[in-house]
Amino acid sequence: MATVELSFTALPAHVRTARLVATAVARRSGVDESLLDEVRLAVGEACSRAVEGHQLYCPAEPVRLALTDLAGRFEVEVTDTCAPDARSPANAAGGRSPGPAVGVPAGLGIAVIEGLADEVQISETAAGTSIRMSWPSAGAHR
Amino acid sequence: MDLKLDHHSKDGIEIVDVEGEIDVYTAPRLRELLIELVNNRFYQLVVNMEKVEFLDSTGLGVLVGGLKRVRAHDGSLDLVCTQERILKIFRITGLTKVFGIHDTVDEAIAARRAEK
Numbered sequence: 157m158a159t160v161e162l163s164f165t166a167l168p169a170h171v172r173t174a175r176l177v178a179t180a181v182a183r184r185s186g187v188d189e190s191l192l193d194e195v196r197l198a199v200g201e202a203c204s205r206a207v208e209g210h211q212l213y214c215p216a217e218p219v220r221l222a223l224t225d226l227a228g229r230f231e232v233e234v235t236d237t238c239a240p241d242a243r244s245p246a247n248a249a250g251g252r253s254p255g256p257a258v259g260v261p262a263g264l265g266i267a268v269i270e271g272l273a274d275e276v277q278i279s280e281t282a283a284g285t286s287i288r289m290s291w292p293s294a295g296a297h298r
Numbered sequence: 299m300d301l302k303l304d305h306h307s308k309d310g311i312e313i314v315d316v317e318g319e320i321d322v323y324t325a326p327r328l329r330e331l332l333i334e335l336v337n338n339r340f341y342q343l344v345v346n347m348e349k350v351e352f353l354d355s356t357g358l359g360v361l362v363g364g365l366k367r368v369r370a371h372d373g374s375l376d377l378v379c380t381q382e383r384i385l386k387i388f389r390i391t392g393l394t395k396v397f398g399i400h401d402t403v404d405e406a407i408a409a410r411r412a413e414k
Contacts, residue, residue: 168321168322168323169323171321171322171323172319172321172323175321175352193383193386196352197352197354197387200321200322200352200354201354201355204321204322204354204355204356207322208322264355264358264359264391265354265355267355267390267391268354268355268387268390268391271390271391272390
């Protein structure tokens with residue numbers, strides 16, 4: 157079971173809340189202060205990506221964030237529930253273009269995550285996409 | 299902290315002062331300001347990011363979009379930033395080669411003048 161779980165409406169305004177919670181739990185899990193900015197940015201990128209997908213294809217579904225204090229690792233999993241089958245331009249909400257809202261080159265968010273997280277695992281299932289990231293931690297608190 | 303935006307002219311260059319967090323929620327406001335400046339024929343821009351506390355890829359996209367717009371008018375968009383936490387994202391994405399990044403507004407203006 158995750159140490160802290162968060163589920164939020166797919167709105168850009170909530171991404172900041174997700175970042176703040178992730179940073180607070182990372183700090184409590186013993187992640188080194190020098191890595192907290194990386195956690196904050198990587199979690200923000202993963203949540204922004206999920207929110208943009210949800211807004212296009214499944215705006216009623218929440219984005220999920222699970223923060224887990226493992227032995228010596230702090231793990232973050234951001235899960236969207238946009239099934240790959242649903243991600244076609246024909247299904248885009250309100251006829252919006254499936255491209256990013258403010259002109260971010262496709263894949264830049266993922267490139268940033270991969271540049272920041274110690275370990276990254278991206279898995280696509282029938283239910284949606286999960287981005288799992290982790291960093292070393294002291295793992296002293298639960 | 300939310301995003302605070304301001305701008306003023308200095309030596310014929312429009313300085314955009316940005317304070318706070320540039321993310322998926324606030325970046326559209328910066329984008330609108332950059333578009334407004336270009337529409338008002340300000341093509342030499344310096345974005346002062348010294349008080350930016352957070353920048354993500356959405357913010358980078360807005361800055362790249364601004365650069366594209368001013369370049370279409372033979373203009374320029376330089377950045378002022380000395381914070382390691384912000385510079386890191388430019389380095390990860392390779393955008394340090396795309397933007398002129400300076401330590402101070404005066405240095406950015408001087409570099410722009412030297413290129414003219």
